[in-house]
Amino acid sequence: xxxxxxxxxxxxxxxxxxxxxxxxxxxxxxxxxxxxxxxxxxxxxxxxxxxxxxxxxxxxxxxxxxxxxxxxxxxxxxxxxxxxxxxxxxxxxxxxxxxxxxxxxxxxxxxxxxxxxxxxxxxxxxxxxxxxxxxxxxxxxxxxxxxxxxxxxxxxxxxxxxxxxxxxxxxxxxxxxxxxxxxxxxxxxxxxxxxxxxxxxxxxxxxxxxxxxxxxxxxxxxxxxxxxx
Amino acid sequence: xxxxxxxxxxxxxxxxxxxxxxxxxxxxxxxxxxxxxxxxxxxxxxxxxxxxxxxxxxxxxxxxxxxxxxxxxxxxxxxxxxxxxxxxxxxxxxxxxxxxxxxxxxxxxxxxxxxxxxxxxxxxxxxxxxxxxxxxxxxxxxxxxxxxxxxxxxxxxxxxxxxxxxxxxxxxxxxxxxxxxxxxxxxxxxxxxxxxxxxxxxxxxxxxxxxxxxxxxxxxxxxxxxxxxxxxxxxxxxxxxxxxxxxxxxxxxxxxxxxxxxxxxxxxxxxxxxxxxxxxxxxxxxxxxxxxxxxxxxxxxxxxxxxxxxxxxxxxxxxxxxxxxxxxxxxxxxxxxxxxxxxxxxxxxxxxxxxxxxxxxxxxxxxxxxxxxxxxxxxxxxxxxxxxxxxxxxxxxxxxxxxxxxxxxxxxxxxxxxxxxxxxxxxxxxxxxxxxxxxxxxxxxxxxxxxxxxxxxxxxxxxxxx
Numbered sequence: 001x002x003x004x005x006x007x008x009x010x011x012x013x014x015x016x017x018x019x020x021x022x023x024x025x026x027x028x029x030x031x032x033x034x035x036x037x038x039x040x041x042x043x044x045x046x047x048x049x050x051x052x053x054x055x056x057x058x059x060x061x062x063x064x065x066x067x068x069x070x071x072x073x074x075x076x077x078x079x080x081x082x083x084x085x086x087x088x089x090x091x092x093x094x095x096x097x098x099x100x101x102x103x104x105x106x107x108x109x110x111x112x113x114x115x116x117x118x119x120x121x122x123x124x125x126x127x128x129x130x131x132x133x134x135x136x137x138x139x140x141x142x143x144x145x146x147x148x149x150x151x152x153x154x155x156x157x158x159x160x161x162x163x164x165x166x167x168x169x170x171x172x173x174x175x176x177x178x179x180x181x182x183x184x185x186x187x188x189x190x191x192x193x194x195x196x197x198x199x200x201x202x203x204x205x206x207x208x209x210x211x212x213x214x215x216x217x218x219x220x221x222x223x224x225x226x227x228x229x
Numbered sequence: 230x231x232x233x234x235x236x237x238x239x240x241x242x243x244x245x246x247x248x249x250x251x252x253x254x255x256x257x258x259x260x261x262x263x264x265x266x267x268x269x270x271x272x273x274x275x276x277x278x279x280x281x282x283x284x285x286x287x288x289x290x291x292x293x294x295x296x297x298x299x300x301x302x303x304x305x306x307x308x309x310x311x312x313x314x315x316x317x318x319x320x321x322x323x324x325x326x327x328x329x330x331x332x333x334x335x336x337x338x339x340x341x342x343x344x345x346x347x348x349x350x351x352x353x354x355x356x357x358x359x360x361x362x363x364x365x366x367x368x369x370x371x372x373x374x375x376x377x378x379x380x381x382x383x384x385x386x387x388x389x390x391x392x393x394x395x396x397x398x399x400x401x402x403x404x405x406x407x408x409x410x411x412x413x414x415x416x417x418x419x420x421x422x423x424x425x426x427x428x429x430x431x432x433x434x435x436x437x438x439x440x441x442x443x444x445x446x447x448x449x450x451x452x453x454x455x456x457x458x459x460x461x462x463x464x465x466x467x468x469x470x471x472x473x474x475x476x477x478x479x480x481x482x483x484x485x486x487x488x489x490x491x492x493x494x495x496x497x498x499x500x501x502x503x504x505x506x507x508x509x510x511x512x513x514x515x516x517x518x519x520x521x522x523x524x525x526x527x528x529x530x531x532x533x534x535x536x537x538x539x540x541x542x543x544x545x546x547x548x549x550x551x552x553x554x555x556x557x558x559x560x561x562x563x564x565x566x567x568x569x570x571x572x573x574x575x576x577x578x579x580x581x582x583x584x585x586x587x588x589x590x591x592x593x594x595x596x597x598x599x600x601x602x603x604x605x606x607x608x609x610x611x612x613x614x615x616x617x618x619x620x621x622x623x624x625x626x627x628x629x630x631x632x633x634x635x636x637x638x639x640x641x642x643x644x645x646x647x648x649x650x651x652x653x654x655x656x657x658x659x660x661x662x663x664x665x666x667x668x669x670x671x672x673x674x675x676x677x678x679x680x681x682x683x684x685x686x687x688x689x690x691x692x693x694x695x
Contacts, residue, residue, distance in 0.1 A: 003315040004303075007470065007524050011296045014532035019293060022285030022538060022605045042283040042482045045276040047495065063495070099512070119512040124460060125426060144485070144496045156512035157459035161452050161499075179496075180481035187442075187477060194442060196309070196508045196518075197458065199501040200484070205452035206498050209368035209386050210394055210410040211255075212262045218367055218414055219421065220452020220499070 049143035049178035056142035056175050063145025064226070067203030068216060071145075073172075074229040081110040083227055084167065087132075088113065091165065097127050098134040099155025103169040108134060118155040124162075133163035133221070137170055139185050140228065143178035146202040147226065148186065152195035160201070166221040170228045235564060236587035242562040243591075252388065252559060259387050260550050266493025267547075273495065274485075284486050285605035288541035291440075291473050295531065298440040298473045299522070305443020309505035311518045319349035322523050326351060326432070326465060327358060329519055333463050335360065335429035339421075341447070341454035342366040343434025344382055344544060345467050345523055348566045348579075351432075363424045365453035367417050374401045380560040382567060383491050383546035388559060421453070431457035431515070435468035436543065437483060441476045444502040445520060448487060455499055464515040466503070469523050471531075471540040477502075483543065490603040491545035530578040536611050539574050541604040548598035548608055554591055563588065570598035574611040582619050589615035652682045 001009075050056040057073060064071035074080045087093070088111055097116040098104050108115045116122055116130055127133075135154040137147045147168055149160045160166055176182050179200075186198060205220030216222050232240075246252055271277045291298055303313045316322035330338065338360055340346065352373070355362045364373040368385035372378065374397055379385030386394070394413055398404045404416045433454050437446040445466050447454045458464055474483065480500070488494040507514035531537055549555045549569030560568045565576045565585070573588035589612040598608040620628070638644050662668045664675050673679060685693070 003317050003321065006317055007315050007522070007528065008296050008299070010524070010528035011299070011470075011531060014528055015293060015296065017532070017534045019289070019534040019537040022289050022541075023282055042280060045274060045280040045283065046482065046485055047273040048275060121512070128422070128426065146496060151508070151511045151514060157455070157514045159512075161455040161459065178481065179484065180478055183478050183481055193508075194309075194444070194504050196505045196511060196514055197501060197503055198444075199455065199499060200496070201499060202496050203498050205450070207367045207414060207451050208492070209366070209371070209384065210389075210391055210413055212259045212384070212387075213410045215411045215414040217418065218451035218453070219365065219418060219456055 043178065043180050046178065047143055049141070049176075049181070051177070053172070053175060056177060059142040060140060060145050060175065063143075064203075067145055068224075069145060069203050070223065070225040072225075072227055074227065077106070077229055080169065080227045080229045081107055084111060087165075087167070087225065091131065093131040095130050096132045096134055097122070097130040097155075097159045097163055099136075099159060101136045101153075101155075103136050103171070104134055104155075107169055118159045124158065127158060127162050130163045132165040132167050133159040133161075134167050134169070135160050137168050137174065138189065139182045140170055140175045140226070141177075141179055141182045141200075142175060144202055146179070146182070146200050148182055149199050149201055150186075150190075150195040151197040152190075157197050160199070161205075161220045164217065164221055165223040165225065166201075166204070167225045167227065170226060172228060174228075232587065233584045235584050238564055239558075239562060239587055239591070242564075243558045246559050246562055247557050253557075255388060255390065256556055256559060259384065260556065263493050263550055267489060268493075270489040270493050270495050274489075280482065280486060281603055281605055284482055284603055285538075285541065287474065287479050287482065288543075288604050289538070291475055292471060292531070292537060292540045295470065295473065298475060299470060301440040302438050302443055302473060303522075305440070306445075306505065306520055307443075309443065309508065311443075311505045311520055314519060314521045315524075316521055317524045319523075319525050322349050322467065322521055322525070323351060323354045325521055326467070327354060329463065329465060330355065330358075330360060330430055333429060335463070337361045337424065337428045338363070338430045338432060339424055339428035339457050339461060340364050340369075340432045341434070341449065341457040342369050342385075343432065343467055344379075344566060345434050345469055346432065347378060348525065349467075349523070351467070363421065363428075365421050365425070365457060366449070366451060367414060367453075370417055370421065371397065374398075378561070378566070381546060381549060382544055382569075383549075388561070425456050425460050428457075428461045430463045430465065431461035432465045432467065433457055435466050435472050436487065437474045437480065438468060438472045439475075439477050439480070439502065440473055442502075442504065444477070444504040446474075446480060446500065446502045448484065448497050448500050450492075450494075450498040452499055455501060458501070458503055458515070459513060462515055463517045463519070464503075464506070465519045465521065467521045467523060469525070469527055471527055471542075486603045487543050487545050490547040490601070526579045530575060533578070535614055536574065536578070538604075538606050539571065539578075539608075539611060541606055542571050542575075543604060544571075545603060547601045547603065551597040551601045553593055553595060553597070558591075570608045570612070571606070574606075574608055574615065577615050577619070582615065583623055586615060586619035589613075589619070649682065649686065653684070656682055 095114045139148045204224040207218035314325045371386040380388045435445045436448040488497045506518040555569040577585040596609045
């Protein structure tokens with residue numbers, strides 16, 4: 001018998017006795033029963049995400065402010081590129097890491113800096129010296145101020161987490177209401193072949209491990225900027 | 230009635246630490262901040278209580294169909310090139326992981342936070358074989374440098390001040406002294422970046438395992454697990470078999486619940502799903518991905534339907550944070566991997582009822598744990614269940630004798646009356662021996678007052694009032 005068979009055997013043996021449903025006490029049914037599949041129903045109990053695009057932007061902005069994500073909404077691509085150039089100058093970027101993409105390619109060209117392309121098989125020590133990582137994303141989540149990056153849409157696993165500043169380029173149409181909608185989008189988009197990594201990123205890297213005092217940039221980026229148009 | 234050595238150790242440590250005002254101050258400060266943040270985030274939910282019920286029922290579904298969901302999870306993981314290993318015991322899990330490390334000729338191992346790895350004492354095993362193992366979560370890194378186990382399942386270094394940590398870094402890393410948490414964090418960041426770039430193997434834990442899509446979900450704030458999963462050539466995730474969730478969409482509920490209950494955040498900074506090694510067309514990621522599924526007596530807990538819901542636990546640590554016992558004795562006093570109410574409930578199942586039953590007795594049964602639990606585990610009733618099971622399994626002869634004596638006296642009105650008279654006569658003499666070895670009520674009176682025997686019983690009062 002393999003360990004797999006042993007463990008599954010013990011589980012099946014154990015499950016021959018059934019356990020009471022959660023919230024059941026002394027024969028009384030729980031006050032709120034929830035027999036249906038969750039999330040569709042449970043969504044209504046979670047923090048709200050906003051119905052219209054304007055409401056969603058407002059939520060995303062509020063969450064970003066609290067998380068110290070820099071979120072900017074522009075009327076055009078040119079404005080976003082201009083803002084990116086300002087970041088380059090104010091932080092003195094010498095080199096960035098990026099991946100090829102519909103949004104990243106023109107932005108990287110407009111920046112006029114040396115670019116380490118993650119898809120061409122990069123040297124990790126070289127990526128470590130890059131001042132910023134420029135990526136796209138799959139969705140912006142209004143409910144929590146989260147963005148979704150994957151190993152396929154955002155240039156692999158490292159470019160969005162290794163450099164000290166993560167800059168995300170996004171389009172207005174990528175805003176979704178809540179986590180349930182975002183995960184549904186991921187499932188629709190990738191169900192035939194999922195990327196090996198799907199990450200929900202909410203704010204720059206942080207820790208509270210020293211006296212519960214917030215410090216940004218524990219291991220990942222110290223800064224997170226979302227430029228959306 | 231002989232106490233286990235674990236019980237004696239618990240009492241001895243508790244006696245010292247409950248009088249330690251510095252420790253008390255640190256815990257109170259840390260947990261007060263948590264309480265405020267948590268209250269604020271829970272109130273952002275439209276209905277926190279209904280969300281708890283939904284989470285509890287989802288976990289009920291997962292645990293009560295565990296065999297089906299595990300098979301689905303494993304089939305999906307293997308289909309995309311992940312190697313899945315099954316371990317019935319801690320020893321097997323360690324051997325599997327050491328085997329992988331050996332086959333890769335690895336030297337340096339980077340680890341992100343995993344309580345399951347603490348449970349099987351993985352670091353010790355790897356270090357004994359001569360491998361360099363570095364914890365990358367800041368709190369875990371700090372306690373590793375101090376050669377200590379984590380103090381709390383979510384906040385490993387909660388018991389230390391910035392000065393303690395500065396002294397530690399000066400001693401271990403040769404850094405300059407500082408009182409700035411930010412500076413201390415950056416010292417660790419620089420030291421650990423070097424380790425990341427050199428590591429051959431990355432080991433992580435897991436918070437959830439999604440059966441529907443075959444993915445391991447890891448929750449963190451620092452980005453250390455992201456790096457652990459991105460840079461080394463081989464990645465290993467170690468998780469208990471109870472981590473399964475049926476569907477990906479369940480995360481829309483569980484990620485906010487875990488963050489809110491665990492740390493007072495709306496959602497943690499990074500919540501990442503891993504579905505395999507680097508896939509064709511991807512630019513980086515490990516060449517090999519290993520998932521180790523650990524039983525280690527979880528199936529014994531599963532076989533107890535009364536306490537099966539303890540396997541619903543998502544390790545948020547909320548029950549520790551609200552527990553008056555935890556807040557007084559602290560995390561290290563328990564002597565267990567999982568401390569606080571959930572630790573007191575499950576440790577007897579994982580490591581032996583008679584050795585660990587004292588943890589279930591060390592409770593005020595206030596129910597704060599049950600009330601706060603985001604997946605509605607009936608924690609304080611399970612403490613009672615453990616007490617009952619322990620005494621049914623191994624009755625205490627002294628207790629049985631005491632109750633027999635009581636029944637004998639209480640069933641004879643004359644004798645009962647006589648014993649009351651004696652008590653009234655003797656009680657004025659009690660202060661002479663109070664709290665000393667001669668005191669028959671010593672275990673009570675050492676820290677508390679004994680209620681005086683009333684001058685008049687109700688029966689006497691009723692008779693006299695006519």
